[in-house]
Amino acid sequence: MAATPAPPPNVAAGNPVIDGASAAPPPPGTDMTGICFRDQLWLNSFPLDRNLVFDYFAISPFYDWTCNNEQLRSRSIHPLDLSHLSKMTGNEYILSEVMEPHLFVIRKQRRDGPEKVSPMLTYYVLDGSIYQAPQLCNVFAARIGRALYHISKAFTLTASKLEKIGYVDAENEGANPEGKSGKETIDIKELKRVDHILASLQRKLPPAPPPPAFPEGYAPPSTSEAEKGAEDQQNSEPQPPSTDPIIDQGPSKRPKFQ
Incomplete structure (x- = not known):
């Protein structure tokens, strides 16, 4: 050469x-x-x-x-x-x-x-x-955390919609019981049973697994800020996971050294 x-x-x-x-x-x-x-x-x-x-x-x-x-x-x-x-x-x-x-x-x-x-x-x-390039363990942790967040959010949204349907049907049945004679009736007990199943599945969702062990010589970033952020979010609504190290970090989102 x-x-x-x-x-x-x-x-x-x-x-x-x-x-x-x-x-x-x-x-x-x-x-x-x-x-x-x-x-x-x-x-x-x-x-x-x-x-x-x-x-x-x-x-x-x-x-x-x-x-x-x-x-x-x-x-x-x-x-x-x-x-x-x-x-x-x-x-x-x-x-x-x-x-x-x-x-x-x-x-x-x-x-x-x-x-x-x-x-x-x-x-x-x-x-x-x-x-x-990001570490493979960081990529897996970000992808798994994002998937669990969206699955949990989907179960929450489904459960809330079922509760509203059961509440509206109960009001209509009490206000005008004769008007529902020609329509297909909805079993409130069945709705509650499905709601209970969805809620139990949501509670059984495991948290995101810990990332694999870091390779030899790798020093993970400081976790002090992450711990503070976790304490602030205890009484707030769930937030989406951190940005994906591959998809979301582009040239426009990184500081440049000239």
Whole structure:
């Protein structure tokens, strides 16, 4: 693989080693799904392809300066050269999927040997914007929570409509008993029995199961705000679950780092 191209000026400006800093910045957090990164000046100056996409990724807050790829860059070797990465141990990035020029998938993994690697996190560059893919356990928790919310809401709505039907029919039967002689009568007891069945099914709905155990090295976000929100909602109506990490978090809903 050819040597890595010369980094653009703004990439060099962000490198703490070139600036003469004593130490590299700390590694990025494991949960950064709430932000995206886009540098329009870089995109206007350089083409986004498989040879330069890693240099673009290296200026984002998702990049870990202690990775093996950075050591290759300091030796003027292409940072994605597997012939060199396979001989090293530690954290590294690889380009797993490419659909030039729109989509690039970058995977962070831990290498313990030439053939022994453990996936850690996944990032993707979509039309010049960089995102961190959510953890699979978070996706399952969001989808299951949303499904249980809508099922519970459907049972509540059905039970309320049955109560109104029984109340109106009871009033009409008492006010004009002769007017219902030619119509099909509704059994109030049957309505109440169905209402009772629906209510019992609603109570038996299990809560959303806890998400699977986090992978090794993953630090879940702080739950202090979530606990406060749960206490505030005890005396209020049920609210829909949190936003889906795949469907609802688009570029317009994430803060951008320029």
